[in-house]
Amino acid sequence: MYFMEDIILPPGEKIRRIRAFLGAKQEDITGNKITRNLISYVENGKTRLVRDTAEIIAENLMRIAEEQKNPIYITADYLMENELQQANRILEKLFHQMKEYLQSNERLFMESFRRAEEILADWDIYDKKAMIYELMGDFYYNKAQFHDSYIYHIKSLENYIRINHHVKMAWSYSKLGRACLDLKNYRDTINLHNHGILVLESHHIEEPAIMKRLLFNNSTAYVEMGRYDEAFEFLNRLTAKYNDFTDEQQMDIMIQKGNCYLGKGELHTARKLLEQVVEMAQRSKNLEREAMAYKNLSDVYEKKGDLEKAVEYNRKSLDIREVHGSRFLKTTLLDLGKRYYGIGNYEEAEKILLRALEEVKGERDLSLQAEAYRYLAKTYGGAGKDRELDALVKEVIGNKREFRDVLFEAAYYYAHKDMDRSKELLKLGLEDSQ
Template identity: 20%
Template sequence: MEILSLGEKIKKLRKEKNLTLKELAGDRITAAQISHIERDKSHTSYELLEYLGEKLDVSVDYLLETKEMQSKKLTDNMILKSEIYIKSNQIEKAEQEIKEVLSICEKYNLIENYGKCNFLLATINLKKGNNNDAVTNFEKSLHFFIKNNDKESIFKCYLNIGKVYMDEKFYNGAISHFNFAEEVLRESKIEDISIYQDLYSKISYCYIKLDQPQKSLDYIAKISELNRQGNSKEEVDVLVLRANNMLNTGKYEEAREYFDKALAILEKEENKTELAVIYLTIADTYRKMGNTEKFLEYSQIAYDIKKNDEDDYMINSLCNMIRAYIELGEFEIARKYCKIGLASSIKSRNRYNEYRVLKFYADIYKAQNNYEVAIEYISKCIDIVEGLNDTKILADLYIELGELYSGSSKEKELEYYQKGVFMYKNLDII
């Protein structure tokens, strides 16, 4: 779609219909007047526009559309196309489309759509894992949404920035932005209960992580005040938050009661992922209590639910089971599940999970006093972790490798201890 002035439209339409200036003018006006109109050198009356629209088979509304109006319509459609590209995971096409939209927005001062483009760029950066760039784009879009007083979009920006900070474990920053989002909600007089519940759940979670259980409970109480009748997802969220608060204060039995209630709801809905999350959390509860058998039992349930999905929940439950079997001295069973975990990690090309499973192999052989094979597996882990650029894990592996060499090579023991200690010092651990 081209963005044309009135004169450019008339000239284009006339040529498409193979009309001369004289033929378009007819008995109404002169060819010279048409020429002036086509060069935007002359104004026209509404009656003349009706005449020209009839001759050219277009509406008067189309002829009257300004370049700004056309650019708004064009960019609206291009933005929709970009959203489709993003949802279809065609990121490069989406970026190209957004760049074109931005150039049009700058030319015609389309504030609202300029903000939308930055919001979409932020979404793309989130997909790419570029959290810092995503926050920058959200902040840019905020500037334009505030200018345009677009409350809904302002809320989304604050909410998304808060979510990024929450993912990065910057919980104070997350809470600040969630609070801004709540202010916008109240100003907008939005009454959608689920929006408030989601927001309060996130704030409560952040306070749990900041070890401020009372503030977390305050927001859980706010959720409880809302009408959640018939909305099982929100009810589950509240129960899980209450359970997590109990966990953080060491009230394991009370936590389990809340988890059981959440499970009863989820089992009715057959929500596999949320069900697995609950079982994994219960498993973690028993691990903190030192009950390895119960830890294994609930990890096994989570694994049975997710074993065909090969996602993070599957691998986490599998790793729990391997850890439990090692603690129980069931090394052959642990090895069997290590084999499954390694195959899944290689298939999904997840190097971190591959490292996790290989480390379990090392733990098995170490527990069986087969230090030579344990060393081989720790060395494989080091090769992987060096590529992951995780200094803390790498330092731990060097220290463990030094320990394994303590009975066979004092030279290598000292070498790897020194490497680990050097890294700990750089991380300010020692």
């Protein structure tokens, strides 16, 4: 570890500070091989530090440090580093610290990033900007802050474009598309992924991990848009191009095909595919894929009109996701609560929806929270729980723009019991709707 290695200084100023720290005079570091005047010129930036001089100065600074039993380390290479080289070295160190702390220590991760930002404000080093902003994009994605993730991956992409790093450009497009997928901006997802595909294909770059992700996530975007033929097109491109899928990737493809068949109303084919996934997942002990297959099977049975079976499979998915802490736990709870409501089991619906509400509270995206509140209001109405419904209305009244559906559900419920109360709730719900 070099002395003052995290401070960016001109070579002469660095020598002056080290010498002052050791309490040495200029003549003390000449080694009787160079003049004190030369040291003075170097320290004041009046002459360039050359290697022969740097080696003499480093040797004498180390000699003085050893005499003082001062554990500092100095080399000629270190003294000769210009400010740009120092900035590069420090940013490289900060990047590796950020990688180390990404999953383990948010405070130290952010401290390293803030220091990197200070340096990048003065030194426009494109490759380091790209690497560090990419890590920030990953950091925010892991925290489910998808908008912030998107912003930093855009910054990263801009700098990868500047250094003409085609592989990293394609990788950045895939990460941007992934963030858009979670933000439900499906058209942007497809456009970004198509850019990534174009970069790889136009430069004849073989990067299977990136290409697989681009093709698969495009199929996901088309599924979410209800355009199942286009989704199949990308899945077919994926399976025609590659045949070396892991078991997990193979299950993901089968689940995706099941989603397409479900969307097209081919329920028997969808069910068969998803049942195969359950068997594969159980053999490979892949709990998340097993839970995904059960959840999608519940969608199949709901579409068939077999709501009891839909609840059964949704429950199986929930049981697995509760055990291993899946990030899909909140949506699984919400879907199950809605299904219990659908079969008129208001007691179970209330329990599950209250749990779902606890899971989604505090998230930036209020859509899941709004949906949980809405179905809880419907459940209280269905069960005739006036007191609980009124308490729910009071809970959301301060945020009625986002949760106005609770007011509308309550207004609908009271329309048959208390018209004045119904009108009051309807008026409140409409106040911010204009």
